[in-house]
Amino acid sequence: xxxxxxxxxxxxxxxxxxxxxxxxxxxxxxxxxxxxxxxxxxxxxxxxxxxxxxxxxxxxxxxxxxxxxxxxxxxxxxxxxxxxxxxxxxxxxxxxxxxxxxxxxxxxxxxxxxxxxxxxxxxxxxxxxxxxxxxxxxxxxxxxxxxxxxxxxxxxxxxxxxxxxxxxxxxxxxxxxxxxxxxxxxxxxxxxx
Numbered sequence: 001x002x003x004x005x006x007x008x009x010x011x012x013x014x015x016x017x018x019x020x021x022x023x024x025x026x027x028x029x030x031x032x033x034x035x036x037x038x039x040x041x042x043x044x045x046x047x048x049x050x051x052x053x054x055x056x057x058x059x060x061x062x063x064x065x066x067x068x069x070x071x072x073x074x075x076x077x078x079x080x081x082x083x084x085x086x087x088x089x090x091x092x093x094x095x096x097x098x099x100x101x102x103x104x105x106x107x108x109x110x111x112x113x114x115x116x117x118x119x120x121x122x123x124x125x126x127x128x129x130x131x132x133x134x135x136x137x138x139x140x141x142x143x144x145x146x147x148x149x150x151x152x153x154x155x156x157x158x159x160x161x162x163x164x165x166x167x168x169x170x171x172x173x174x175x176x177x178x179x180x181x182x183x184x185x186x187x188x189x190x191x192x193x
Contacts, residue, residue, distance in 0.1 A: 007145050008114040011121035012084060014139060015045065018125045019080050022132040027076055031131035032185050033124075034164070036068070038131040042076050043068030045124050048117070049083040056095045056110065103156060116153065119146040123183060126176075138176055147179045154182060 019042060027039040036044070047064025050071075054061035064071055072079050091110075099107040102116075122142050129136035157163045164184030169177050180187055 006114070007118045007142060008121075010139060011118045011125075011142055014136075014142065015121045015125045015128075016080065016084065018129045018132075018134060018136055020077055021134050022076070022128065026132040027072070029131050029133075032127045032189065038128055039069040039072045039076060041068075041124060041128055041131065042080060043071035045121070046071040046079055046083040048120060049087040052087050052110075052114075052117075053090045055100050055113075056090050056098060103153070105153075115145070116149045118142055119149040119153075122146045123180070123185075126180065127185075140175070143176045143179060147175055147182075150179060150182055 022038060027042075028037045030036075031038050031041045033041055033044075044064055047062065047068055050064070051061040062071070071083075091114075096109065096111040096114075098110050100110050100113050102108045102113055108116075122138060123146065125136060126138060128134075154163065154166075158165075167181040167184060167186060169181035173181070177187060
């Protein structure tokens with residue numbers, strides 16, 4: 001019996017769909033993440049995959065904060081696929097049951113922590129698509145999950161300087177627009193292709 005893909009798996013697939021669609025010449029274009037290019041943004045998400053591996057092994061992850069683009073390198077798609085495959089290989093049943101510290105929220109089994117990572121993958125899929133001038137359709141269920149996570153951890157992230165100030169979404173805005181505004185992203189600054 002095959003297991004149903006988790007929200008995390010679906011978000012990884014969505015993110016990879018954007019990564020493979022980025023034209024070769026677009027990796028150095030600015031992204032909605034201030035001071036980051038599309039390559040930096042991808043390097044940041046690659047760093048997240050490596051951080052998950054480090055959490056499992058209780059080791060130090062590579063520093064992705066300074067110059068995250070180096071993790072994407074000259075072969076961004078290949079670098080992403082290698083990091084994703086390495087992370088997938090590390091996600092054994094025992095690893096998924098491992099308790100992981102989750103900020104001020106105590107510990108969560110890694111499986112549950114990965115459910116919160118949908119937010120990271122989904123929003124950065126949007127960021128990367130906008131940086132590269134690509135249209136992307138985000139799964140409504142994943143948007144809903146990401147919105148729920150953002151409401152729980154957003155205030156802490158903002159206090160830690162990981163998010164800019166929340167913006168006011170337009171009246172009648174859909175859930176994605178409200179989520180992006182909560183995370184400080186102005187859709188009009190990076191219009192859809």
